[in-house]
Amino acid sequence: MPEDADKVRARIVERYGRLARAAHAQLQIVDCEPQRFNDGGFGAAAYGDTGELPEGAVRASLGCGNPVAVADLQPGETVLDLGSGGGIDVLLSARRVGPAGKAYGLDATPDMITLARANAAEAGVTNVEFLYGHIEDIPLPDAGVDVIISNCVINLSADKPRVLAEAFRVLKPGGRLGISDVIADDGLDPVHRADAEHHVGCTVGTLTETEYRALLAAAGFTTYTITRTQAATEGLYSAIIQATKPTAPPGTLIRPMSADDARQVLDIYQAGLDSGDASFETTVPTWGAFDRAKLPRHRHVAVEVSTGQVLGWVAVSAVSDRCVYAGVVEHSVYVHPDHGGRGIGGALLNALVQSTESAGIWIIQSGIFPENTASLRLHEKAGFRTVGTRQRIGRHHDRWRDVVFIERRSAIAGTE
Known part of the structure; x- marks a missing residue:
């Protein structure tokens, strides 16, 4: 991890702890300037199937897309959400994988874990489990997960290569990665890029499409596509990143x-x-x-x-x-x-x-x-x-x- 990773983590945890407590108090929350939040299609605006979810889970949605919609989840699969927040994507995933499947949520903010567990209890969903931990050190064994999703969280990590390496580790051979994130144009002026990242809440920095592809390949993923979905602000875009771990013979x-x-x-x-x-x-x-x-x-x-x-x-x-x-x-x-x-x-x-x-x-x-x-x-x-x-x-x-x-x-x- 970079030397300042602990400081970055502490700052992120403190910020999202405040947001979780606000959501628990039934306040609408946003993670960047309100106009940018709405214009960029962030939060619950990215979803069309939230009618049966607890209001608190919808209220706490801070993502930049709907990874569940592109993850192609199948009944009986095990899915992991990196940075699960209030649990909206975990609850949606639990529907898709059904009672024979399992949906994990991983978050480093204790208040978010508490909020997500409360939302799962209210929804009556039992095939979920919320884990405390960091996305750079996933507390699950090797090759035990069919699908990994994440919603606008990897940009918050100070060690993005480690996140993708960990995702590769815990996926089964043939396992899939389907995440929403914010990416930057290649060659964007650094000052303009930092200002745009601040406006949309990506305070730890974004990756460009070229950088994302290089990191996915270095982690071991052999298929990967990046699809821009919406402009978040000038030079930054919401995107869906999909990748696959190569299949391999048993053992x-x-x-x-x-x-x-x-x-x-x-x-x-x-x-x-x-x-x-x-x-x-x-x-x-x-x-x-x-x-x-x-x-x-x-x-x-x-x-x-x-x-x-x-x-x-x-x-x-x-x-x-x-x-x-x-x-x-x-x-x-x-x-x-x-x-x-x-x-x-x-x-x-x-x-x-x-x-x-x-x-x-x-x-x-x-x-x-x-x-x-x-x-x-x-x-x-x-x-x-x-x-x-x-x-x-x-x-x-x-x-x-x-x-x-x-x-x-x-x-x-x-x-x-």
Whole structure:
């Protein structure tokens, strides 16, 4: 956490404690200038289905959208609201997931927790639980939540990367993130930006769309979209941010590759080269050379959850520094020889397809020896097509080798 995080937290808790007490006293509350609040579509104005909710929950709504409307909640799911306030989104979520599901609310303001619990009791909703804690340190175990929502709260954190990393941690593989937040235009004058943030109550600072995308990718999310919904003030917008954690075979996790994985990644790489049918290379590069060659947002590892062992990896390199080829990459995927047949290679390729499409990359390509029939089948299942065979393109272990050239064209990126 940044050095001033505790001070920021204390200031936020004190402010929202006052607002919670005002709501409990049946006063209408706003978290920024009243005109900005109304014009920006903040609070209960973003909802159309509050008729059966307690008046106190509606009165305490301070969000900038309706994340429940885009979270696609299903019966039986577990959902977590980061910064749940008076509980409006938790109560709406509880309706969607039904009695077989569970809705958690997490808030760092004791008065808000008290208010939310009172609102849940008044509504007679029993499949909810309100937790005291910070969104940078979620008090729930790994991989136990299907969906995370949040309504104009992440901008209040002094450590936004930690918030998104924690969200990734507690989501199940394939879990979804659906949040409302305020974002800023890229290149906005800092003085104007700070003034606009003050007007709409984002006193800890907003992220731009570019910054949000970078942080989501760094946390490990492989699909992410940001949709502006309404202008909050000049240069700032309410937005819906949606992201997905990559799916993985049972007992495994797909996450970003880090320098701590270097030894295991290179060992798996060398084992593939030793098979004789993975590459023209015979010896792996140093980690420094590997690190420099691979694009940072598109390197993923599959790990065993129980041990942390790396089971496989996937990464891409740019094919050219010419701008016309900015959306074309070449990839490699390797699985530990003791863990084939578990679906790890397919899951890694799916994660790669998702992360590259989210970044606007339109072609993933590679070359495979025709003798490597398992790799060819794997890529065919992942949507790759054979472009052609380059005959006798190079010598490997003193014999000429053909290479099957494959590619996958995105149906999303590069279509316009």
